Amino acid sequence: MKILTASYIVTFDEDFTILKDGAIVFDEKIIEVGSFDYIKNRYPKFEIISPKINSVLMPGLINSHIHLEFSANKTSLKYGNFYLWLNSVIRHREKLIEKAKTSLISQELKKLLKTGTTTIGAISSYSFDLEACLKSPINKLFFCEVIGSKADMIDTLFADFKARLKDAQKHNSKNFQTGIAIHSPYSVHPFLVREVLNIAKEEKLAVTSHFLESKDEKEWLNKDDGSFLEFFKNFLNQEKATTKPLEFLNLFKGVKNLSFTHCVEADFKELTKIKELNATINHCVTSNRFLNNSRLNISDLEEIPFSIGTDGLSSNNSLSMFDELRACLNIHYEKNIVKFSKTLLNSATVNGAKALGLKKGRLEKDFDADIIGFSLPDKIEDIEDIYMQIILHTKYVDDIIIGGEFV
Numbered sequence: 001m002k003i004l005t006a007s008y009i010v011t012f013d014e015d016f017t018i019l020k021d022g023a024i025v026f027d028e029k030i031i032e033v034g035s036f037d038y039i040k041n042r043y044p045k046f047e048i049i050s051p052k053i054n055s056v057l058m059p060g061l062i063n064s065h066i067h068l069e070f071s072a073n074k075t076s077l078k079y080g081n082f083y084l085w086l087n088s089v090i091r092h093r094e095k096l097i098e099k100a101k102t103s104l105i106s107q108e109l110k111k112l113l114k115t116g117t118t119t120i121g122a123i124s125s126y127s128f129d130l131e132a133c134l135k136s137p138i139n140k141l142f143f144c145e146v147i148g149s150k151a152d153m154i155d156t157l158f159a160d161f162k163a164r165l166k167d168a169q170k171h172n173s174k175n176f177q178t179g180i181a182i183h184s185p186y187s188v189h190p191f192l193v194r195e196v197l198n199i200a201k202e203e204k205l206a207v208t209s210h211f212l213e214s215k216d217e218k219e220w221l222n223k224d225d226g227s228f229l230e231f232f233k234n235f236l237n238q239e240k241a242t243t244k245p246l247e248f249l250n251l252f253k254g255v256k257n258l259s260f261t262h263c264v265e266a267d268f269k270e271l272t273k274i275k276e277l278n279a280t281i282n283h284c285v286t287s288n289r290f291l292n293n294s295r296l297n298i299s300d301l302e303e304i305p306f307s308i309g310t311d312g313l314s315s316n317n318s319l320s321m322f323d324e325l326r327a328c329l330n331i332h333y334e335k336n337i338v339k340f341s342k343t344l345l346n347s348a349t350v351n352g353a354k355a356l357g358l359k360k361g362r363l364e365k366d367f368d369a370d371i372i373g374f375s376l377p378d379k380i381e382d383i384e385d386i387y388m389q390i391i392l393h394t395k396y397v398d399d400i401i402i403g404g405e406f407v
């Protein structure tokens with residue numbers, strides 16, 4: 001059993017309780033959260049250190065959507081237009097993946113920890129990131145990704161996918177769980193989606209998919225037209241999309257822990273369906289800014305929870321969640337900065353845990369003890385400002401606790 005104290009304990013429980021001069025008692029899970037004096041009296045045999053001035057403890061951040069296999073990209077890819085970006089990915093893919101060796105990915109994972117992320121939803125296209133993920137103490141929901149829209153390739157692709165999934169599942173542990181990623185409605189044949197989702201439903205695996213990331217995708221799916229037509233003709237000899245957006249969403253009925261990434265072009269009907277499916281939307285604001293000049297309309301989501309993802313370094317210049325949260329604040333400029341900061345940090349903790357189906361994201365009894373600790377540069381006058389001040393002033397954290405262990 002361990003006890004940590006701080007000037008502010010930001011719990012993200014249902015009431016958004018913040019304890020001034022508080023303490024957390026934990027082992028693998030959180031045992032109790034209370035005021036410093038209360039915990040001191042309750043555990044008299046423990047030597048409990050007084051809270052450090054302006055110190056904060058909060059749940060570790062959850063990056064619900066990241067691609068580590070593209071960690072080698074810095075200046076290779078085109079931004080500003082989704083279609084140009086996609087073509088540049090195809091041109092540079094092999095070289096970038098070759099460069100993203102285990103050592104490079106391991107370095108990025110270390111940076112993730114130092115910048116306060118304790119859990120990731122890692123989309124793995126080839127399992128080239130598996131070794132680095134296994135070596136890191138960070139919590140992983142390792143999403144094995146399936147891709148392929150050509151009907152005559154389904155059997156081969158499905159067999160390859162199953163082998164990769166099985167191999168990853170051998171490593172399932174306290175901090176490593178396996179899930180399924182469908183690349184997107186335009187790139188995976190509905191028959192293949194169905195087969196893969198049958199596995200997810202049988203084995204109760206978390207599932208995620210990119211969905212309506214760009215206007216080009218929307219035009220292709222709805223009208224078999226636009227820039228994707230050229231792409232599909234050239235690369236796959238295909239002139240029609242294999243599915244419509246709503247048909248695609250309907251395939252996911254019965255999946256328990258489900259998330260869709262981007263959704264910037266989703267309309268009312270599609271959002272209603274996402275709500276019906278009890279899914280979370282992975283919001284990757286920087287990626288959308290870089291590739292599409294677009295953003296998710298958060299006001300349209302109503303009750304659909306959204307979580308925060310950095311996407312990969314193929315469409316971001318940082319994998320730090322605090323950098324991403326600052327970008328979120330700036331890009332959604334019409335939102336009140338104080339209130340929206342609270343919403344954002346809740347998205348980066350509570351909603352991230354929901355997207356991945358994990359009992360994390362809250363400093364509350366029986367939740368996993370994933371905690372970060374850091375200090376604010378000065379006092380806070382109004383306690384409701386704390387969420388904003390955390391986002392504005394935190395680059396690195398001092399303490400990282402995962403599953404009750406200091407890392």
Ligand SMILES: [Zn+2]
Nearest residue numbers: 067261311312
């Ligand atoms: Zn992505």
